[in-house]
Amino acid sequence: MSELNDIQSVLTENRIFDPPAGFQEKLGGAWVESMEAYRDLHAKSIADPAGFWESVASNLQWFKPWDTVLEWNLPDARWFIGGTINACYNCVDRHVEDGHGDEVAIVWEGEPMDNDDPDIRHLTYSDIQDKVSRCANALKSLGVGKGDVVTIYMGMVPELSIACLACARIGAPHSVIFGGFSSQAIVDRVEDADSRVVITCDGAWRRGSVVPLKANVDAAAAKTKCIEKTIVFKRCDNEIAWDDARDHWWHDLMEEADAECPCEHMDSEDMLFLLYTSGSTGKPKGIMHSTGGYMVYTMLTSRFTFNLRPDDGQVFWCTADVGWITGHSYIIYGIMANRVPTLMYEGAPNHPEPDRFWSIVDRHKVTQFYTAPTAIRAFMKWGDEHPAKHDLSSLAVLGTVGEPINPEAWMWYHRVIGQERCPIVDTWWQTETGAIMMTPLPAATPTVPGSCTLPFFGIDAIVCDEQGNEKPPNTGGLLSIRQPWPAMLRGVHGDRQRFIDTYFSTVDGMYFAGDSARRDERGYFWIMGRVDDVINVSGHRLGTMEVESALVSHDAVVEAAVVGMPHEIKGTGIAAFVTLGGGVEACDELKASLREHVAGEIGAIAKPDMIRFTDALPKTRSGKIMRRLLRDVASGKESTGDMTTIEDFTVLAKLRDDED
Ligand code: WTA
Numbered sequence: 001m002s003e004l005n006d007i008q009s010v011l012t013e014n015r016i017f018d019p020p021a022g023f024q025e026k027l028g029g030a031w032v033e034s035m036e037a038y039r040d041l042h043a044k045s046i047a048d049p050a051g052f053w054e055s056v057a058s059n060l061q062w063f064k065p066w067d068t069v070l071e072w073n074l075p076d077a078r079w080f081i082g083g084t085i086n087a088c089y090n091c092v093d094r095h096v097e098d099g100h101g102d103e104v105a106i107v108w109e110g111e112p113m114d115n116d117d118p119d120i121r122h123l124t125y126s127d128i129q130d131k132v133s134r135c136a137n138a139l140k141s142l143g144v145g146k147g148d149v150v151t152i153y154m155g156m157v158p159e160l161s162i163a164c165l166a167c168a169r170i171g172a173p174h175s176v177i178f179g180g181f182s183s184q185a186i187v188d189r190v191e192d193a194d195s196r197v198v199i200t201c202d203g204a205w206r207r208g209s210v211v212p213l214k215a216n217v218d219a220a221a222a223k224t225k226c227i228e229k230t231i232v233f234k235r236c237d238n239e240i241a242w243d244d245a246r247d248h249w250w251h252d253l254m255e256e257a258d259a260e261c262p263c264e265h266m267d268s269e270d271m272l273f274l275l276y277t278s279g280s281t282g283k284p285k286g287i288m289h290s291t292g293g294y295m296v297y298t299m300l301t302s303r304f305t306f307n308l309r310p311d312d313g314q315v316f317w318c319t320a321d322v323g324w325i326t327g328h329s330y331i332i333y334g335i336m337a338n339r340v341p342t343l344m345y346e347g348a349p350n351h352p353e354p355d356r357f358w359s360i361v362d363r364h365k366v367t368q369f370y371t372a373p374t375a376i377r378a379f380m381k382w383g384d385e386h387p388a389k390h391d392l393s394s395l396a397v398l399g400t401v402g403e404p405i406n407p408e409a410w411m412w413y414h415r416v417i418g419q420e421r422c423p424i425v426d427t428w429w430q431t432e433t434g435a436i437m438m439t440p441l442p443a444a445t446p447t448v449p450g451s452c453t454l455p456f457f458g459i460d461a462i463v464c465d466e467q468g469n470e471k472p473p474n475t476g477g478l479l480s481i482r483q484p485w486p487a488m489l490r491g492v493h494g495d496r497q498r499f500i501d502t503y504f505s506t507v508d509g510m511y512f513a514g515d516s517a518r519r520d521e522r523g524y525f526w527i528m529g530r531v532d533d534v535i536n537v538s539g540h541r542l543g544t545m546e547v548e549s550a551l552v553s554h555d556a557v558v559e560a561a562v563v564g565m566p567h568e569i570k571g572t573g574i575a576a577f578v579t580l581g582g583g584v585e586a587c588d589e590l591k592a593s594l595r596e597h598v599a600g601e602i603g604a605i606a607k608p609d610m611i612r613f614t615d616a617l618p619k620t621r622s623g624k625i626m627r628r629l630l631r632d633v634a635s636g637k638e639s640t641g642d643m644t645t646i647e648d649f650t651v652l653a654k655l656r657d658d659e660d
Contacts, residue, residue: 013407017414017447020421026396027367028312030443031304038444038454045457046483052458053079053486057296060085060337061094063265066292070484075504075511077484078269079293086263087272087295088169091336092129093263100310101126104341107315107364108158111205111347118363123158125339128165131254133261135159135166138253142197142229146171146264149195149274153177153186153213155204156346159233159250160322161332163199168272168291171264175274175286178323179204179211181603183219188283189276190220193493196228199250203236207351214240221246268292274493275325277431278543279502280514280532286493287431293486294434295337301436301456302334305425306368306397307443310339315394317343318370319357324540325431326401330370334435349375355386362390369417370399372539376409377569384416392417397442399425402539403571404527410449428452428527430513431541432503434487437461438525451524458485461525463517468508471518476528479517480510533627535564535572540605542574544627547608550601551576554594556584561617561625565610565634573609575634577617577655586613610634618651630655 024030032038045052050069057066057080066083095101105128110119123131144150150172154160160176167174175193177186190198200217203210214232218241221227232240233250266272272291276284302308306316316335320326322344335342343364349357357379361369379386398418405413405426414424423442429435438461440446440453447453455461463477464470471477481488488511492499506512516528530536533544544562551560559579567573578594580586595607612633618626631637633655 013448013450015407015411015449017423019423019443019445022421023396023423023443027307027314027442028309030307032441032444035444035446038441042455042457046460049458049483053296056300057083057292060090060295060299062292066268072484074509075500077293077488077490079290079484079486080268080296083268083292084265085268085292085295086169086171086266087291087333088132088165089263090295090299091165091168091333092125092132095125095339096129100339101129103339105336106158106161107341107343109343109345109360109364110157111208112352121158128162130259131159131162132165132169133259134254134257135162136169136261137257138231138248138250139166139170139172139197140261141253141257142231142248144170144172144197147271148172148197149175149193151175151177151186151190151193151195151198153179153181153198153200153217154233155179155201155206155211155213155235156321156344157201157204157233157235158344159201161344164273164322164328164332169261169263171266171270173271173273173288175276176323176328177276178321178603179213180321180323180605182600183216183223184601185284185603186217186220187224187226189286190226191224192276192283192286193274194226196226197231198227198229199231199233201233201235202240203238205236205346207348210236210238212238212240218243266291269490271490273328275328275431277325278534278541278546279498280534280543281545282543283546284543285495285498285502288490288493289434289487290490293488295333297458297485297487298329298334298435299337301439302330303338304441304457305427305436305439306370306399308335308338308340308368313365314340314367315343315364316340316368316370317345317360317364317366318399319345319349319375320370320372320401325434326370329435349378350382353386354379354382355389358387358390358392361392361395365394367394368397368399369395370401372402373400373405373409374403374538374569374571376400376405376413377571379417380409380412381569387416392419395419395422397425398422399427401427401429401436403536404529405450407449414449423447426450426452428515428525432489433481433485433513434489437481437485448522448524451520451526453524455525458483462510463519463525464507464510466507468510473521474518476516476518478507478531479513479515479525479527480507481513482510484511535574537564537567537572537574537605538570542602542606546602547574547576547598547606550598550606551578551594551608553601554597556580556590557594559617561627561630562608563627563631563634565631567609570609574606575610575612575630576608577612577614577630577633579614579617612655614651614655616651618655
């Protein structure tokens with residue numbers, strides 16, 4: 001962390017974009033109309049958090065009102081204490097009861113077999129109420145009750161959202177595993193959560209191939225006794241193995257199940273879901289989110305950040321996978337709670353053609369579009385002719401999330417996709433924060449390419465040192481949050497100490513996000529990146545230790561060190577330095593086999609972009625791997641830092657000479 005002291009950022013970005021004129025008419029009025037309105041409400045939300053959040057919470061339907069808004073005993077926050085609520089009820093049933101049952105809730109586009117005839121489904125709130133209730137009863141028939149964790153490992157089909165909502169309906173926390181993760185990742189997560197039921201698909205389509213989801217669950221079930229029952233949704237009709245005692249077809253269970261299922265009255269603090277995310281040490285940790293606070297905060301951030309309005313013909317599209325927090329909050333809970341149709345797609349941005357996204361925007365008249373900088377950089381590279389083929393005039397707000405956006409990509413997004421009339425909301429947040437923490441508000445905040453601008457309501461963010469002293473403008477420091485917010489994580493599943501150590505031990509008395517940042521003289525925040533051993537590959541978090549453990553579990557490998565390196569599209573790529581066992585020959589075939597091995601242990605997203613074999617790794621006298629030096633080698637930079645403690649200078653010289 002001492003590296004932070006070196007960072008005296010140079011402010012080079014002077015472009016500033018006021019909220020575009022005409023925006024308000026386009027979206028039927030703005031929730032937050034001006035910078036004055038933002039500043040006024042933000043100040044109120046910080047001065048009186050209980051009063052502010054109480055008035056927001058009454059926008060949801062509670063079975064029983066809360067007695068106390070907030071109880072804060074660092075690091076434990078409890079929100080809306082004594083209140084009972086159901087997340088599924090607020091996303092589905094409430095809208096049906098209010099007379100909106102026939103309105104579209106989910107728009108889905110499957111991967112097209114042929115570009116002119118995409119697979120499209122529109123599901124109304126009534127359709128979803130029926131399916132969610134049946135799915136909830138099906139889960140009950142398999143013995144799932146309140147408090148039992150259900151694992152969901154599916155492709156991007158509406159049934160994935162239905163499965164999540166069904167769990168929420170009966171108070172069974174869900175643990176969604178991204179469909180790109182391996183069978184080993186499933187084993188680790190079901191064991192940690194002690195989850196006995198897995199909902200999956202036979203397969204998922206991606207770039208014309210079937211991702212064998214059921215086969216991965218079978219492989220996981222062979223490695224752990226935990227998985228007792230699976231429910232299999234038929235998507236691809238691919239060949240799968242079948243175990244009569246364990247496997248059940250989704251369609252059979254749904255047909256047999258009753259279409260009436262009451263929503264459980266959940267305590268506000270009951271766990272809504274668990275979501276695993278990488279940390280700097282060991283295996284991914286299960287981040288626990290509550291029901292009441294998460295719903296209140298996610299509903300409001302969705303509404304204000306994207307200016308959601310339910311009766312104005314909007315269609316919201318977040319391109320993330322539900323397997324990540326972005327999908328949880330901005331495909332399902334936050335968007336559905338606002339009664340705006342949420343679009344979900346299956347496949348990839350460049351299949352069958354690199355215009356896939358723009359054809360979806362055009363066909364469904366998407367109004368708010370939310371994606372990641374890595375996708376924007378890829379589109380830039382593929383060329384302007386692809387968006388140019390489509391009518392993008394429905395777009396009104398553009399969002400980005402997951403990693404810092406470079407000003408060049410921001411400008412391209414603004415010019416080519418937004419056609420210079422759509423505000424861009426660069427949203428900073430994390431799995432742990434549950435929902436957006438810093439963002440411009442589309443009709444209020446002047447934007448600057450590369451800055452996530454200012455904190456959301458109720459968020460008291462600061463850039464500081466370890467003692468909590470605020471840093472002067474344009475000086476790097478630790479990004480921390482001083483006060484609790486309703487959607488903050490409630491803990492790390494099964495590991496109280498890790499919860500405290502990771503988030504509440506670095507900076508005195510505050511939540512520390514693991515990111516460094518600076519504020520400019522305007523007060524705008526600029527995220528600089530992770531300060532722990534977590535790297536952000538295409539907006540996906542990976543712990544360098546996880547990739548190292550995967551490499552070391554290969555027979556040929558004795559030691560491995562993994563660092564991030566700059567990557568044109570991914571933002572950060574993975575560089576691995578590997579020491580082989582005696583007698584093992586370093587060759588290209590071995591590199592390929594190591595990449596596959598890592599994919600098998602974690603998932604394809606963790607495959608190293610560069611592998612370099614080395615006789616030894618540069619270490620300090622106390623035996624710590626000098627990662628900073630490796631980062632410099634991986635990015636081709638000269639090391640200027642202090643090297644006096646390095647044990648063997650020749651190691652570094654050798655690494656540098658060796659071309660990949
Ligand atoms: C990074 C994704 C810069 C950051 C929602 C954070 C960002 C990590 C931004 C969380 C942004 C997310 N600008 N960096 N707008 N958004 N990050 O848990 O390093 O997958 O700590 O949550 O992504 O990643 P996670």
